[in-house]
Amino acid sequence: MATSESSKPRATGAAPRYELLTLGDELLLGLTANGHLTFIGAQLGRRGVLLQRNVTITDEADAIAAQFQESWARADVVITTGGLGPTCDDRTREVLAMALGQQLILDPVIEQAITDRFAKINRKMTPNNLKQAYRFERGEVLPNANGTAPGLWVEQDGKVLIMLPGPPNELQPMFTEQVVPRLAKLRLLSESEAYVQIRTAGVGESMLETRFQEIFSRYPALSIAYCAHQGQVDCRVSSPDKTYGMEKLRSIAQECATLLGDDFVCFGHDSLAKVVADQLKGSGRTLAVAESCTGGLLANSFTDICGASKFFQGGIVSYSNDSKMLLLDCPECLLSQHGAVSAECAVAMACGVAEQLAADFGVAITGFAGPTSGGCGENPVGTIYIGMHAPGGDWSRKLTYPGPRGTVKVRSVTAAIDWLRRELLREVRKVPASLAN
Amino acid sequence: MATSESSKPRATGAAPRYELLTLGDELLLGLTANGHLTFIGAQLGRRGVLLQRNVTITDEADAIAAQFQESWARADVVITTGGLGPTCDDRTREVLAMALGQQLILDPVIEQAITDRFAKINRKMTPNNLKQAYRFERGEVLPNANGTAPGLWVEQDGKVLIMLPGPPNELQPMFTEQVVPRLAKLRLLSESEAYVQIRTAGVGESMLETRFQEIFSRYPALSIAYCAHQGQVDCRVSSPDKTYGMEKLRSIAQECATLLGDDFVCFGHDSLAKVVADQLKGSGRTLAVAESCTGGLLANSFTDICGASKFFQGGIVSYSNDSKMLLLDCPECLLSQHGAVSAECAVAMACGVAEQLAADFGVAITGFAGPTSGGCGENPVGTIYIGMHAPGGDWSRKLTYPGPRGTVKVRSVTAAIDWLRRELLREVRKVPASLAN
Numbered sequence: 025m026a027t028s029e030s031s032k033p034r035a036t037g038a039a040p041r042y043e044l045l046t047l048g049d050e051l052l053l054g055l056t057a058n059g060h061l062t063f064i065g066a067q068l069g070r071r072g073v074l075l076q077r078n079v080t081i082t083d084e085a086d087a088i089a090a091q092f093q094e095s096w097a098r099a100d101v102v103i104t105t106g107g108l109g110p111t112c113d114d115r116t117r118e119v120l121a122m123a124l125g126q127q128l129i130l131d132p133v134i135e136q137a138i139t140d141r142f143a144k145i146n147r148k149m150t151p152n153n154l155k156q157a158y159r160f161e162r163g164e165v166l167p168n169a170n171g172t173a174p175g176l177w178v179e180q181d182g183k184v185l186i187m188l189p190g191p192p193n194e195l196q197p198m199f200t201e202q203v204v205p206r207l208a209k210l211r212l213l214s215e216s217e218a219y220v221q222i223r224t225a226g227v228g229e230s231m232l233e234t235r236f237q238e239i240f241s242r243y244p245a246l247s248i249a250y251c252a253h254q255g256q257v258d259c260r261v262s263s264p265d266k267t268y269g270m271e272k273l274r275s276i277a278q279e280c281a282t283l284l285g286d287d288f289v290c291f292g293h294d295s296l297a298k299v300v301a302d303q304l305k306g307s308g309r310t311l312a313v314a315e316s317c318t319g320g321l322l323a324n325s326f327t328d329i330c331g332a333s334k335f336f337q338g339g340i341v342s343y344s345n346d347s348k349m350l351l352l353d354c355p356e357c358l359l360s361q362h363g364a365v366s367a368e369c370a371v372a373m374a375c376g377v378a379e380q381l382a383a384d385f386g387v388a389i390t391g392f393a394g395p396t397s398g399g400c401g402e403n404p405v406g407t408i409y410i411g412m413h414a415p416g417g418d419w420s421r422k423l424t425y426p427g428p429r430g431t432v433k434v435r436s437v438t439a440a441i442d443w444l445r446r447e448l449l450r451e452v453r454k455v456p457a458s459l460a461n
Numbered sequence: 462m463a464t465s466e467s468s469k470p471r472a473t474g475a476a477p478r479y480e481l482l483t484l485g486d487e488l489l490l491g492l493t494a495n496g497h498l499t500f501i502g503a504q505l506g507r508r509g510v511l512l513q514r515n516v517t518i519t520d521e522a523d524a525i526a527a528q529f530q531e532s533w534a535r536a537d538v539v540i541t542t543g544g545l546g547p548t549c550d551d552r553t554r555e556v557l558a559m560a561l562g563q564q565l566i567l568d569p570v571i572e573q574a575i576t577d578r579f580a581k582i583n584r585k586m587t588p589n590n591l592k593q594a595y596r597f598e599r600g601e602v603l604p605n606a607n608g609t610a611p612g613l614w615v616e617q618d619g620k621v622l623i624m625l626p627g628p629p630n631e632l633q634p635m636f637t638e639q640v641v642p643r644l645a646k647l648r649l650l651s652e653s654e655a656y657v658q659i660r661t662a663g664v665g666e667s668m669l670e671t672r673f674q675e676i677f678s679r680y681p682a683l684s685i686a687y688c689a690h691q692g693q694v695d696c697r698v699s700s701p702d703k704t705y706g707m708e709k710l711r712s713i714a715q716e717c718a719t720l721l722g723d724d725f726v727c728f729g730h731d732s733l734a735k736v737v738a739d740q741l742k743g744s745g746r747t748l749a750v751a752e753s754c755t756g757g758l759l760a761n762s763f764t765d766i767c768g769a770s771k772f773f774q775g776g777i778v779s780y781s782n783d784s785k786m787l788l789l790d791c792p793e794c795l796l797s798q799h800g801a802v803s804a805e806c807a808v809a810m811a812c813g814v815a816e817q818l819a820a821d822f823g824v825a826i827t828g829f830a831g832p833t834s835g836g837c838g839e840n841p842v843g844t845i846y847i848g849m850h851a852p853g854g855d856w857s858r859k860l861t862y863p864g865p866r867g868t869v870k871v872r873s874v875t876a877a878i879d880w881l882r883r884e885l886l887r888e889v890r891k892v893p894a895s896l897a898n
Contacts, residue, residue, distance in 0.1 A: 052512040054503030055688050058495050061517065066491030075489040076524070078517040080498065087513070193865055251492050258492075313778075319764020320757030323778040327756020330866060338784035341750075341760040341776035343769065347818050351775065351788065381784050428630055429767060 040100035040212045042068060044078040045091060047106040047116060048190065051080045059192055060105045067199060071208070072218030072262070083107065088119045096123070100183055101212055103203075106190035108173040110152040116187060117176070121160055124180055128158040134165060138172045166202045170194045177206065184212065216270070219247075219262035220277040223289040225296065225442040229257050239279050243268065246276070254431075255438045256289070256296065286446050296441045297325040303448040304335040304385075311444070312383035313339040314352055314373040316364065317393040317408070322437045337381040342373065352376030365390050365403050367420040370411025374420075378413045386413035387444050391423075393432045408436045414447045477537035477649045479505060481515040482528060484543040484553060485627065488517050496629055497542045504636060507730075508645070509655030509699070520544065525556045533560070537620055538649055540640075543627035545610040547589040553624060554613070558597055561617055565595040571602060575609045603639045607631045614643065621649065653707070656684075656699035657714040660726040662733065662879040666694050676716050680705065683713070691868075692875045693726070693733070723883050733878045734762040740885040741772040741822075748881070749820035750776040751789055751810040753801065754830040754845070759874045774818040779810065789813030802827055802840050804857040807848025811857075815850045823850035824881050828860075830869045845873045851884045 044064055050056045061078045068075050079095065081087045088107070095102050107116030121128045135157040142149040156173045159165050166175030166186075171194040176187040186203055188195045208215045224232060229252045236259065240246055245267035249260045259280070261273055268276070274291075281288040290299050304311055315322045323339030326332050340351050345364055348354040354372045362368040370388050378386025391408030408423045421443060425435045481501055487493045498515045505512050516532065518524045525544070532539050544553030558565045572594040579586040593610045596602050603612030603623075608631040613624040623640055625632045645652045661669060666689045673696065677683055682704035686697045696717070698710055705713070711728075718725040727736050741748055752759045760776030763769050777788050782801055785791040791809040799805040807825050815823025828845030845860045858880060862872045 049511065050688060051498065052502050052515065053506040053688075054499040054501070055506075055690065057499050061488065062491040062494050064491070065489050069490040069492075074486060074519065076519060077528075078489065080515040082511065082513060091514075193868075251487060251490075253492065317764075318761075319769070320760030320762075320776055320778070321764075323757030324755075324761055325757075327754075327758075327778065327780065328867070328870075332756070333780050336756075336780050338780045338788065339757055339778035340788070341757070341764065341778070343764065343773050343775045344818075347775035350817060350819075351777070380787060381781075382787075430765070431630065433765075 040073070041098060042073055042075050042101045042103070043095040043099040044075055045088075045095060045102065045104045046078060046080045047083060047088060047104065048080070049082050052082060060188075060190075060195065063192070063196055064103060064105075064199065067204065068213065070217050070219070071204065071213035072264075073213045083115065085115045085119050088116060089123055092120055092123050096181075096183065096185070101186070101207070102183070103186045103188065105188045105195060108156065108176075108187060108189045110150070110155050110172070114155070117155075117158060120185065120187065124160070124178065124185070126163070126178070126180075127161045129161050130154075130157055131159045131165060132157075134159065134174055137167065137174070141172055166198055168194050168198060170197065175202070177203075184210070219260045220270075220273045221292055222259045222261070222277050222280050222284075223256065223291070223294070224259065224284060224287050225256050225289050225438075225445070227257060227284070227287050228252075232257050232259060235283065236280055239276065239283065243276060255435050255442075286449050289442075289445070295325075296438060296445065298329055300441055300445050300448065301326065301329050301332065301335060303445065307448070307452070309384040309448070310335050310337050310382075311385045311387065312337040312377045312381035313440075314342060314377035314386065314388040314411075315339065316342055316348075316373075316389065317391045318389045318433050318436050318440075319343065319393075321433050322387070322389055322440055325437055325441060337383040340377050340380070348373060348376075351380065353379070363403075365392055365407060365409060367409050367411070367422065370409035370420040371413070371418050372411070374411035374413040375418060384415060385444065385447070387411070387440050388413075389436050389440050391432075391436060393429045393436075406432055408432070408439070410436070410440045410443055412443060412447060414451065416447065416451055477510070478535060479510055479512050479538045479540070480532040480536040481512055482525075482532060482539065482541045483515060483517045484520060484525065484541065485517070486519050489519060497625075497627075497632065500629070500633055501540060501542075501636065504641065505650065507654050507656075508641065508650035509701075510650045520552065522552045522556050525553060526560055529557055529560050533618075533620065533622070538623070538644070539620070540623045540625065542625045542632060545593065545613075545624060545626045547587070547592050547609070551592070554592075554595060557622065557624065561597070561615065561622070563600070563615070563617075564598045566598050567591075567594055568596045568602060569594075571596065571611055574604065574611070578609055603635055605631050605635060607634065612639070614640075621647065656697045657707075657710045658729055659696045659698070659714050659717050659721075660693065660728070660731070661696065661721060661724050662693050662726050662875075662882070664694060664721070664724050665689075669694050669696060672720065673717055676713065676720065680713060692872050692879075723886050726879075726882070732762075733875060733882065735766055737878055737882050737885065738763065738766050738769065738772060740882065744885070744889070746821040746885075747772050747774050747819075748822045748824070749774040749814045749818035750877075751779060751814035751823065751825040751848075752776065753779055753785070753810075753826065754828045755826045755870050755873050755877075756780065758870050759824070759826055759877055762874055762878060774820040777814050777817070785810060785813075789817065800840075802829055802844060802846060804846050804848070804859065807846035807857040808850070808855050809848070811848035811850040812855060821852060822881065822884070824848070824877050825850075826873050826877050828869075828873060830866045830873075843869055845869070845876070847873070847877045847880055849880060849884060851888065853884065853888055 046058055046060050051058050065075050079091055081091050107114045160178050163178040168174045173189040175198050178185040207213045229250050247262045247264050251258045313322045320341050326336045342348045342352055345359050352373050353376045358368055370390050373388035374386040388411035392405045406425045409420055411420045423439055425432045483495055483497050488495050502512050516528055518528050544551045597615050600615035605611045610626040612635050615622040644650045666687050684699045684701050688695045750759045757778050763773045779785045779789055782796050789810050790813045795805055807827050810825035811823040825848035829842045843862045846857055848857045860876055862869045
């Protein structure tokens, strides 16, 4: 069925409307998280586009056809993910071609690429793989360097349809390397990032708003958005009507950073762990970590960074009192007097792991993550102690996080990394920890 | 606006149509993953319902109203998440009341609950919090034990609208404890789980299908679904037309389990780590882990289990050669002769950590997670060695995983836990590892 009735041209100057259709029963059954929404939403957001809608539907042909008709009628850009594979539940290509009144034609270039790919990985190509060699008669192909199904690009009715393969390691490079530049060329998104993001830690959202008030009141055309997540708050400043250029936005963000002092983490999208990794690598310092209740999550945050071996000496997950004594040299009398969840134990763990692994900095976490075991009196479930061993001195800090086990673990790790970041900043300034805390 | 035109009654016997509306710019900007889809989709799936559609839209009142009208006209059950908070972008309650032609009325019971909650956490209640004390004039309240915004339940036009608060720690218990029983009472989902899930490890999806062929061919009315994720494959068997009762389904699943032998993990939804934890606790054995490239993720898998201290002695993240020598007693000559990514090093790490922590079992992972550092010749990036120290003997296994760093880490951890599971099964049967491998 052709869709001539749906070709409502976009009003000049209006923001283009983007819709994302994610296909697959496995998403609706909760078997797979919808990472495509997270990825594509973030990529578009950086370029000044707020995705207007994401619809997840089943693999059924009727459901795909009905939803596509509806989205195509309303949107300027429709992106689909999934359903381009070789098996019989992969129907997206056929259903959308029919909806747009187009024929699918065999593309010999894609066919050759698929044949070559199978030869390279030494696997036999089955006839159904040829399905993936078809493209829209009036459409283009987005080559896939990481899989067999290419993406498809169709411009029709003054709109754009982009069909992307489901596997994230195929979709993501295709999106950033091919889709974003093509959309920018059509002026459907900004050529470069459209806002400056200020990452902060240790300040709540409303407090941050209050602190920035004085600066932002001087720039009335500024658009400001806050986003809080797991103990951190990001603030994005942009200028939708282009009153301020990127240069000006950067200078405003710099004012904010200066005002915040150590509560400022970075501009952009780096994680706290990445920022700390760069600090450590920059100063040639090394790190070791010891953890009980977070059970490996702190070490994992650092080892998620490619090249972590340059600064990360290692970690010890000391879940029992025995292991704290055996691996971290925590004195038995300290454990019996103060308990494993104590300021004293946190510092002993930090010093122990730094010494064992000959690291400059040692960070330790001990606490009760809950929900059922541990916790009592002055240290209920959710009580966490962070211990720090640093060239500038040793110290500890007590924190309390209500919430389920997973949340307590993540918040504790975030706090520990943030306190290490602050310690590294102090070290650069040569401020003794005792004065700065 | 009333919606009398939308009250299309459901045909008797037809499966009820569920739609989920997730609200929030933070989802569309990719700042937060849509965990509500994963959670609610899985919960409904277990009770025999395939969610038909999930729509994520912006916080704008017009977008919410338009989408709700459309979903309400098509669905039997509409679930919304988010937008029930106290601030001005929380508009769901008002917009949906208007769409259904209902008034919102102040509920004194909710008001009291909110007041009590603020008193308990010692915070001042601001006037906008009272917004949360309103309910639909013809609707019910789902009390919220973990936050201020209660859920709302409305039956109208032969359909059900369920409005849930956004924070997962509020939504999830409300859904399982209140929403599921209410829906079951209305016969909109099964009272108990509607299928039996067989979890397997170490067998690919198509191989599993082939192995089950003989059993399933004897039960033609069976519905079978496979789901592969990170090196594991789940198989769900159900009987949509009730030809087979749950008892029969369980006996068919038991046949499958027997056929699979050690490739069978469990029935239901337990994680591999949970299954291994239960094996260890059941036999009174203890575990310690050592890891380089997975950097804490293996330890974290076990410490995610509440009560892990009963069997988990601890872990060592030995990222450098130094740390392998210092903490795990890996001999320097072994490291220089075979390298840190080798079968010999994996076994030395496993033995070292078990000895250091006085554990019965030691599991080690060493390898190149990539993408840029490490890897060469016979051990390219993605090469992983798993080392095992067990009462039945010590051994190692070489694996190769192509893919990005995160995938290599997760797959390696899954494989290591699975090999430990098999080792524990062998131990029960007293089969020497050398014969069984």
